[in-house]
Amino acid sequence: MIYIQDQLAVRLTLPKRWLLAGLCVAYGASAVAATATGVMSVSATVASTCVVGTSTLGFGSVSSAAIQAGNVDATGTVTVNCTTGSSYTIALATGGGLGATLASRKMTSGANLLNYSIYTSAARSTVWGDGTLASATMAGTGSGTSQSVVAYGRIFSGQTVPAGAYTDTVTVTVAY
Known part of the structure; x- marks a missing residue:
């Protein structure tokens, strides 16, 4: 060998x-050499989230005579950014004025009150509130980008109010 x-x-x-x-x-x-194989599980959970923003519902400078003569209208915006596909509803509270209701919110200037309300459409026929007492909420479905909803405000005619800077704060709640 x-x-x-x-x-x-x-x-x-x-x-x-x-x-x-x-x-x-x-x-x-x-x-x-030898090989072995296995399976790796991969997962993720995308949480449903919403972010809300607002613009001022500003009626501007109006005279007492103009308020007595007719309604004063203005608009503001509620902006919602919710996860794509997430259903949401937007509710508005009564505001902070003494004796305020959804149908008749109250701006204040010291002890003086100026009645107004916020509506869901330009027709100003449905009060935007929390869904109680004939008020409505606004509903939508998230797109993953900001969606704007117009708030239609109205100061009621026939009020006699002294001059002053009238303000109110309305809490906006987004349920999703």
Whole structure:
């Protein structure tokens, strides 16, 4: 046997020896190596969220005579940004004026009151509130971008009020 190995070694040139050595290593390594596979679970939960913003519902500068003569109308905006596909409703509270209701909110200037309300449409026929006492909420579905909803305000005619800076704060609640 030694003679045959020596004879084989003599017949192989140097490049053939390298090739033979490489084949032995490659086939020897694959015969020893093994593989195993598994499954990795991947998951994510996207939480439903909403962010709300508002603009001022500003009636501007009006005279007492103008208020006595007719309604004074203005608009503001409620902006909602909810997760895509999330249903939401927007409710408005009564405000902070003494004796305020959804139908007759109260702006104050010291002890003086100026009655107004906020509606869901330009027709100003449905009070925007919390869904009670004939008021309505505004509903929508999130798009993942800001969506604006117009708030239609009205100071009621026939009021006699002294000059002053009248203000109120209405809480906006988005349920989703």
